[in-house]
Amino acid sequence: MFLGRQVGHAAEAAWWAWLGVWPIALVLSAITVAVVCFPEGRALGPGWRRVCVVVVAIGVALSLTSALWPVEYASADISLDHPLQVAGASAATTLWSAVAHPFYAACQVLWVVAVATRWRVSDPVVRRQLSVLVGATGLCAAALLVGLVTRGSPLPGLLLVPVVPLAAGWAIERISLVRVIEAEQSAGRLDGLTPRENEVLQLMAQGLSNAAICERLHLSVKTVEPAISSTFVKLGLPSGAENNRRVLAVAEYLRTSTPSGSGASTPPMTRAPGR
Numbered sequence: 001m002f003l004g005r006q007v008g009h010a011a012e013a014a015w016w017a018w019l020g021v022w023p024i025a026l027v028l029s030a031i032t033v034a035v036v037c038f039p040e041g042r043a044l045g046p047g048w049r050r051v052c053v054v055v056v057a058i059g060v061a062l063s064l065t066s067a068l069w070p071v072e073y074a075s076a077d078i079s080l081d082h083p084l085q086v087a088g089a090s091a092a093t094t095l096w097s098a099v100a101h102p103f104y105a106a107c108q109v110l111w112v113v114a115v116a117t118r119w120r121v122s123d124p125v126v127r128r129q130l131s132v133l134v135g136a137t138g139l140c141a142a143a144l145l146v147g148l149v150t151r152g153s154p155l156p157g158l159l160l161v162p163v164v165p166l167a168a169g170w171a172i173e174r175i176s177l178v179r180v181i182e183a184e185q186s187a188g189r190l191d192g193l194t195p196r197e198n199e200v201l202q203l204m205a206q207g208l209s210n211a212a213i214c215e216r217l218h219l220s221v222k223t224v225e226p227a228i229s230s231t232f233v234k235l236g237l238p239s240g241a242e243n244n245r246r247v248l249a250v251a252e253y254l255r256t257s258t259p260s261g262s263g264a265s266t267p268p269m270t271r272a273p274g275r
Helices: 003-010 016-018 024-037 048-069 087-122 124-150 155-159 165-176 178-181 195-205 212-217 221-234 244-257
Strands: none
Touching: 024 048, 024 087, 087 124, 087 155, 124 155, 124 165, 124 178, 124 195, 155 244, 195 212, 195 244, 212 221
16 A cells, blocks of 8 residues: 555656555444454453444445545545546535544554453463564554644554554464463373373463353353363372462473473474374
8 A cells, every 4th residue: 555655756656556445444344343342352241242333334435435436546635537427525524524533542542452351261372472562553543632632633643553464473473372381390290191182281271261162162161161170180280279270280291291202393284193
């Protein structure tokens, strides 16, 4: 998009400039959905799923409006004529002024709220991932507010939007549960686990929460939670904080499933037989 703007300015290419403007709302709504679903790839509940639907619907409507009329050319500092000459530009501009910039600000506020909500129900490893996302979303939100207050334009915040998916990808790659607990030391063997318990433990090693494990295996909470509890007991893990027991359990899984001499390589996550 930003390439399109630059080419449009330099070469006075109307279509390039148009391409650099109209997808903004759609991209912002897509990033908002990604933040809401980070890092498990799913929303926390029906309420958040409805929020995602509304955000995408508004984003599509705004992008379609921007594609048909030059409603965002002024804030993007584009002086070229819009390549499409469609009637109703005045009404479209009025609608845009009332909805677009508040929508941009609302999306970035949603980023912070979504991360804070997931933080409350996450384990320590996911919280470390979320802390990276908090920094990125906070930076974008601050830039957007500064731009709106000082220039009347969301451009500074929009320019920093790509930082959010980059931060999310880095957090997933560099701060996964496997990487955090590979250095943990514990004792015991996994031989006594049932196929179901071993399968649940493998999913725990991927960083999935109890709810996510239920969804992945198409099982109820009443089936998954006893399997997790029995796994803790069989591994001889002391009672205490649930998150600490999960880390110790997965550390044991990694210790016993990593081939000798392989160092800190991540074990393959294969599905256990007998499901």
